[in-house]
Amino acid sequence: MTQIFAHRGYSASYAENTMGAFVEAHKAGADGIELDVQLTKDGEIVVIHDEKVDRTTSGNGFVKDFLYKEIRKLNANKKGIKKEPIPSLIEVLEWMKTNKLLCNIELKNGLIPYEGMEDKVIELVRKYNLMDRIILSSFNHYSIVYSYRMAPEIETAPLFIEGIYMPWIYSQSIRAKGIHPKHSAMSDNIIINTMENGIAVRPYTVNKDADMNRLFNINCTAIITDDPVKALRIRKPYEKRP
Known part of the structure; x- marks a missing residue:
């Protein structure tokens, strides 16, 4: 059965990448975040998507220019009533010890080469003993290879915007057990072939009914969606299949 990952948490209805959005995704019944x-x-x-804090918080400037205690003062819930800080990864992993969710951690090091970020993330994942529930992904495939070399026990999955020829061959060559393509960049045939070659396929960001139906129909490994509630509703009829 296709798993449902809540993109930046339940971001269709809650402030993205906040503990509130993660907790609500879990309550909704998502398989992962x-x-x-x-x-x-x-x-x-x-835990924040943009290199700058401007879009999602009350502050402005680059994440890399804030001290931790400064960034924690910002409100990451601009539209809501309740103030929410930008979470630390520690906070999320501690919370994950209370549930069974999977978690896809995207390393945002495509534009800014955060020195040592992979090592720090891996160290925490090991500290909380969550190696079998974490997938590390990035558009920076050098980072993916480095992560695999540092921690072969943690699944890695390169991110793609464009289609790639025989993605299972590429994945195997960099020891990745999954790929996270843009949903429109992969045909049913390529997705099925990739899965048949032992590589998990988790397309992003799948929000339209038709796209969800297409991927549930071919029993894609997982989808990454802003709206886990809608995805769970659309998945229901497919759950009865053998």
């Missing part, structure tokens, strides 16, 4: 990590000026791992 997806989140993004970056480093503060003093080397703390924080």
Whole structure:
């Protein structure tokens, strides 16, 4: 059965990449969550998508220019009533010890090469003994290879925007057990072939009914969606299949 990962948490209805969005995704019944990590000026791992804090918080400037104690003062819930800080990865992993969710950690090091970020993330995943529930993904495939070499026990999955020829061959060559393509960049045939070659396929960001139906119909490994509630509803009829 296709798993449902909540993209930046239940971000269709709650502030993205906040503990509130993660908790609500879990309550809704998602199989996993997806989140993004970056480093503060003093080397703390924080959960935020953009390189700048402007769009999602009350502040402005680059994540890398804030000290951890400064970034924690910002409100990451601009639209809501309740103030929410930018979570630390530690906070999320501690919470994960209370549930059975899977978690896709996207390393946001495509534009800013955060020195040592992979090592810090891996160290925490091992500390909380969550190796079998974490998938590390990135558009920076050098980072994916490095992560695999540092921690072969943690699944890695490169992210793609464009289609790639025989993605299972590429994945095997970099020892990745999964791929996270843009949903429109892969045909049913390529997805099925990839899965048949032992590589998990988790397309992003799948929000339209038709796209969800297409992927549930071919029993894709997982989808990454902003709206886990809608995805769970659409998945229901497919759950009865043998």
